[in-house]
Amino acid sequence: MEPRGWVDTHLHGDRISPEEWPGLLNRAHQAGVIRGVAVGSDGKSGEKLLRLQQAYPNFIAVAFGYHPEQSVDWEQVEIVLRQIREHRDSLCGVGEVGLPWYTLSPREREKAPDPEHFSVLERFLQTAVELDLPVLLHAVHDRAETVFRMLQTHHVRKAVFHWLKAPAVVVDAIVGAGYYVSVTPEVCYRQRDRELVQRIPTSSLLLETDAPWRYSGPFRGRPAEPAWVGRTAEAVSQVQGISLPQLVRQTTANACRLFGWSLDQGSVGMKTSPSK
Helix, strand or coil: CCCCCEEEEEECHHHCCHHHHHHHHHHHHHCCEEEEEEECCCHHHHHHHHHHHHHCCCCEEEEECCCCCCCCCHHHHHHHHHHHHHCHHHCCEEEEEECCCCCCCHHHHCCCCCHHHHHHHHHHHHHHHHHCCCEEEECCCHHHHHHHHHHHHCCCCCEEEECCCCCHHHHHHHHHCCCEEEECHHHHCCHHHHHHHHHCCHHHEEECCCECCECCHHHCCCECCHHHHHHHHHHHHHHHCCCHHHHHHHHHHHHHHHHCCEEECCEEECCCCCCC
16 A cells, blocks of 8 residues: 655644644645644643544554653652553653753763663663654754664663764664664754765664754744655655655655554554554
8 A cells, every 4th residue: 555645753742832733734635744743841741742642543642651852750750650551552652852962062972871761761661662653853963873872681672863963974874774864854944954864774863854844044033843744755855856746655655664654545554563
């Protein structure tokens, strides 16, 4: 079965107001976006995402996680881990999880990861492996290699590095291990992201918006939304020298493999049992 639309594999649905969703979904459908993966940041966001999924079950898929660019609150971590177990059959993954970078000082970035954040990520990786769920990762620059090694240590089979920034050797290791890399609208205007796309085989590539993140370049002044996946795809197709039909077939098939979805009459269907 041929996929007939794009998948936004990373967005923050809980940060988009309920009033915005009808128009946002209409624009997404007009742009050919057929599904969006909403990631969690803590326990409260998980509750919001479940309600969002109930409102828009044909579009929204949900992952639960604890965003690493915040201080460790073990009570919240335990809440999210419990939510993952309670709602396992409603989830497509564990995320957003990883290690902090942007909130660290230059001196902190030179040190080994904070033990608490390291322990939090270990707990989520162990849970993902136990429940056979893919992991959606926040791991950039020097932390990307650390997280990659953690995936190998914990025998994580399925993972995607969201909005990756990393040395070429680390990118090659990630792809070589069978993990995915997702790219954002930055590929439309930033050379670093275009070089990353040149390095990643299409078979390892996913598309995302990180909505409602605010980008620069031609997107300045507006919050991102799933419809922007189409413009991201246009830039990727130019960089990789492949057609948009080829790109939609491959990236949507990649998303289906990662999240355990099936293709049903040209659209992306939710999985009904754990992937093997």
